[in-house]
Amino acid sequence: MTDFAGRRPALGWAVHLAALVLVVAWIVPTAGLLVSSFRTADQIATSGWWRAPLAAEQNLILRAAPPDAQRRHDAGFAIAGNLFAEAGLEPATVLAFGVSSRAIDDHAPGELAELRDGEHLSVAANGDYRHDSPVEMRGTRGQRVFVTVRTPPRFTLDNYRHVLRDADNVEGMSRAFLNTLTVTIPATVIPILVAAFAAYALAWMEFPGRALLIAVVVGLLVVPLQLALVPLLRLHNEIGIGKGYLGVWLAHTGFGMPLAIYLLRNYMAGLPRDIIENARVDGATDYQIFTRLVLPLSFPALASFAIFQFLWTWNDLLVALVFLIDSTGETTVMTKSLVELMGTRGGQWEILATSAFVSIALPLVVFFALQRYLVRGLLAGSVKGG
Amino acid sequence: MHAALQALLTIAIGVGACVAYFRLSNLVLDHWLLPASGANRARNIRRANLIRPWLFLAPALLVLGLYLAYPVFETLRLSLSERLPGGGDAFVGLANYQRMLSDPKFHEALRNNLLWLVVVPALSTAFGLLAAQLTDRIAWGNLAKSLVFMPMAISFVGAAVIFRLIYDARPPGQEQIGLLNALYLALGGASPKAWLTLPLWNNFLLMVVLVWIQTGFAMVILSAALRAIPQETIEAAIIDGASPLQIFFRVKVPQIFGTIAVVWTTITVVVLKVFDVVYAMTNGEWGTQVLANYMYNKLFRASDWGVGSASAIVIMLLVTPILVWNVVNARREMRR
Structure with missing residues (x-):
């Protein structure tokens, strides 16, 4: 080309940049669709597709195992397990947890959360929990736990299947x-x-x-x-x-x-x-x-x-x-x-x-x-x- | 699978019939009707050469006549008549048009269509020109062109899904999964908007879909035109000290003006026929009706063939100036 692009480096860069902006604007819509087609319903609903390559933060409501699973020990009764494994979820990292819907991220992983009647619950970063009680626990359902988790980016072919x-x-x-x-x-x-x-x-x-x-x-x-x-x-x-x-x-x-x-x-x-x-x-x-x-x-x-x-x-x-x-x-x-x-x-x-x-x-x-x-x-x- | 087999069979029959027709008709003409031998040899050849073009043209003319020319007149007739309960039609003059004109939805469709007619060709051509100018001078220009051109391969319905995802709105407080709302909130918007239901805005958001698709077309054509500009004119302008912008607007654009007009009118015709985008995204609700979708609704939802045909005629009337312009241009070109 005989015109100006070569003679003014700043303008040359501007051309590259403008072309890049235009091209990105034109492929982003299709990219969104393509990326979304490889994500689960859950992922799509909880975070924008542009976050797909990043680890996602999610709030989940999970349950500890029901009282049938409690074991007796010297100081009382305890239920232990892994929140994710029991809910059938993939492993994830717990960033915070809580035991009340009004304070879902009150506790850092590893902390002890107070429940009523002297019971305690703690959740580790990998989802392992321990629910302690001085007396035998009753009822049919396990303790509700609110967790904020970070899940690694994951893509699936299930949608296509x-x-x-x-x-x-x-x-x-x-x-x-x-x-x-x-x-x-x-x-x-x-x-x-x-x-x-x-x-x-x-x-x-x-x-x-x-x-x-x-x-x-x-x-x-x-x-x-x-x-x-x-x-x-x-x-x-x-x-x-x-x-x-x-x-x-x-x-x-x-x-x-x-x-x-x-x-x-x-x-x-x-x-x-x-x-x-x-x-x-x-x-x-x-x-x-x-x-x-x-x-x-x-x-x-x-x-x-x-x-x-x-x-x-x-x-x-x-x-x-x-x-x-x-x-x-x-x-x-x-x-x-x-x-x-x-x-x-x-x-x-x-x-x-x-x-x-x-x-x-x-x-x-x-x-x-x-x-x-x-x-x-x-x-x-x-x-x-x- | 049975339909797929039927398709293969159709190809075989269709292609076979075409070949057989052309082959046999030529054979009959040359060997039996007007053989190029015997006493009348010269006369026969001359006559055969008069008939042969029409043998070549006949199937195409039949198809064109039946599928494009006849419907224009039939639609015109239907727009002036009314279906009778027992079958058949009765001439009712302009009654269908009067009914159409008293329908506020028709006015909405016409107004929106005029808006589309201004905005979409203008934006597509402008972006296309910009893209052509930018990509013609960078090393990765061909890749860039490919990517901007790509939406052309995507169906209007596919594009509608793509943009529905962009315009998606979640209730306030939830994480937004639509790009537009995410950007809107990031830029300080108060609360997420259901974009497709916002009057007037939604029209422009639907137009974006078509602009996205048509820009690549404009770019390809205009890029070829830009490259065909004689270098001397640009060099002369540089020597005279013209700035880049002056070169672009005063030297290049005037030289490709004819091509710009072709691009503009081609996109205009696409706009007039735009149906899928509106049908798939809003179906004309929230003030986004356009003529083609209005017509479809009248024909196949309301079974009102009179008003449906009348609105089809309105689309035809809007296309007519371009039709005439194209024909005039083509004839001028042939005479050259």
């Missing part, structure tokens, strides 16, 4: 995942072929009305698909397709067609004229020129469109709602499942975050692997008259 693999989980994403895939693949493959032939005709064949057709395609690029919903749903019902995969495949094929034709035509029109003229002179028919020459040469444009169409059909909610998902919900797709989860499980972030991440994982992989083609397609589709 629950969302993807748990057969009992009717809201699981595995079926929706398959359904989405079922919608996506034909809806991506079929328009390409149909559009490629049309694009070739619009790029390399001379016929009256060609310019008009191209203008129509450009116009249809921006027609909101909202207009298509009712007429097409009626049409589908009348010709017996109803709601289902066939309907959604056809709809996606139709809605993706203008972009497909537009992208492919622009690309094909840019192929060198010599190659095609030479083939014509050699006696190749248009069909041969198209299948043997133009189609292979147009691979980058085909890939660009395939990625667009894949992302769009995978991420779509509206078309699936209108043309696919019937009242049985058998054919639900992931976007719809997520919306439902937000309604019914709005507070259960571990399920919601994990499900959301399951649904965006594949597009992200495709995005990072094939970004080159995506960028190329965007540039072919948008930079005009620039």
Whole structure:
């Protein structure tokens, strides 16, 4: 670069810093979701996800063992044990404890807390406790203990196991995942072929009305698909397709067609004229020129469109709602499942975050692997008259 | 699994049918109808070449006509008619539009949509321009671009979940798990807010989601345009003693103005169709309704096809200027 960045070090740093701030701002939202999907419900509810790599402080209410467990000794009766082990929790460090809900962190670990009737309770830093009483203890429940603990950072794959693999989980994403895939693949493959032939005709064949057709395609690029919903749903019902995969495949094929034709035509029109003229002179028919020459040469444009169409059909909610998902919900797709989860499980972030991440994982992989083609397609589709 | 098999079968049938159609139709044309041999050879070739483009175009035209062109007119017709109880429709003139105009929710949706139309393209383009300018001059620019561009791969619904987590509110006194409330309290806010229910603010918070997604798109396009600027113009400005800001606003921006307009209008079209974000995050409650979601509610919740179609026509009308502009531009380009 010939401009100023190299000449003013302070400004150079400012550029780096500004870019860093921008990038961080853009990845933090997704990072929050990803981190949350590896945390337990408890962790998510008690501390922000940005604290996940730190040890967490938590207030717990636990119980000592009930009086059945008491042992007699010289000076009276005692119950001993470990608070965490008995509650089925992972080991943690006790920072403070208390025996009354009004003073939950009154005592440091190791101190002796006074209970009524001359009883004492002490809790060590590792959760070991000892409950002493001069007389035999009665009742069925153990002493309540309030502890403030520090738990080490911990991540779990349980959420993913629950969302993807748990057969009992009717809201699981595995079926929706398959359904989405079922919608996506034909809806991506079929328009390409149909559009490629049309694009070739619009790029390399001379016929009256060609310019008009191209203008129509450009116009249809921006027609909101909202207009298509009712007429097409009626049409589908009348010709017996109803709601289902066939309907959604056809709809996606139709809605993706203008972009497909537009992208492919622009690309094909840019192929060198010599190659095609030479083939014509050699006696190749248009069909041969198209299948043997133009189609292979147009691979980058085909890939660009395939990625667009894949992302769009995978991420779509509206078309699936209108043309696919019937009242049985058998054919639900992931976007719809997520919306439902937000309604019914709005507070259960571990399920919601994990499900959301399951649904965006594949597009992200495709995005990072094939970004080159995506960028190329965007540039072919948008930079005009620039 | 049965649906997945059906999908594979559909691909096979769909692709097979396409190939068979194109192959056979060309074969029929060349060998039986107008063979390129015999007495009428020259005439046949000429005629075949007149027909062939339409063979190539026919399936695409059928799909475009049926799925995009026909619905525009059918929706227009439906917006002017009323469903009769026994089936069929009756022409009712502008009655649906009148009903729509007397619905306060429609006014809310229209007002919000206009707000979206100003804010989202402006912010996305501005951030995109900033990101393009910053990332074009640093060594890790490509990585930075990738990361800013990434939300483009995320569905609107996925983004809605992501931002719901950011806007999450817990009762006062509890630890906040939503980033926005945590920041708000850290900066001296009095008590956590349920952001999505705060009128007017919630609209902007929903817009943030779309800006987050669209900025990468703007950045990619504008970055390519910035790099296509002839270096001499910038060098000349430096020699003349222009400051960096002057170079940016007086030399670079005017040269990429056409591209900025394309980015702006493309995002505008996205905004007009925005449905998922609102549907998933607030469903138009608390004063956040927009036209596309209003339309969906009318069509599929209230089963009011008249008003639903009328609001779809309103969306179409708002898109029309951009449609015309695009077509004019494309035609000018082709003539070049």
